[in-house]
């Protein structure tokens with residue numbers, strides 16, 4: 189469904205990551221569905237807080253490393269506490285993660301810290317609906333939904349949060365609640 193909303197069916201993951209170069213960090217990698225598509229990266233590091241998903245991602249990482257001929261590493265950690273030094277990455281990727289992180293602001297601070305000066309954050313996320321009545325509905329439904337959907341919130345104002353935190357945000361595509369964007373670290 190997301191593929192249809194964001195363009196060619198099934199191709200959104202490839203389109204999100206295949207052009208990215210340098211040292212890449214993917215947050216909330218899940219079971220590693222994006223990993224086979226990092227064709228131009230120098231290295232891929234990924235974090236996932238759920239140990240079971242991280243274990244599945246590890247298998248996907250081994251396969252991707254062999255196919256792509258690069259280092260692909262998985263660490264068990266949350267986005268709010270990244271186990272990496274400052275300025276360690278050229279690119280950070282997040283796909284369908286900011287709806288469920290416990291603390292969006294802290295996760296953004298951590299991403300800012302580990303990105304190099306000219307680094308880019310790429311995201312595909314679903315966000316709070318723009319239509320006020322749908323936004324209110326999303327807020328109404330979210331408490332029940334997040335209990336059955338691994339803390340997924342339907343009403344997260346992720347775009348506004350990025351802008352308020354000083355990121356320079358470029359929305360590349362928007363279909364309904366799904367947004368693809370690229371963001372630069374704000375001025376120091």
Ligand SMILES: C[S@@+](CC[C@H](N)C(=O)[O-])C[C@H]1O[C@@H](n2cnc3c(N)ncnc32)[C@H](O)[C@@H]1O
Nearest residue numbers: 216217218221238266267283284285288289290
């Ligand atoms: C809908 S899944 C998306 C997985 C993957 N990014 C993808 O596109 O297939 C959301 C993921 O976010 C992860 N997640 C939840 N809270 C997180 C946090 N605080 N930091 C990093 N990842 C988190 C979940 O464990 C889950 O793997």
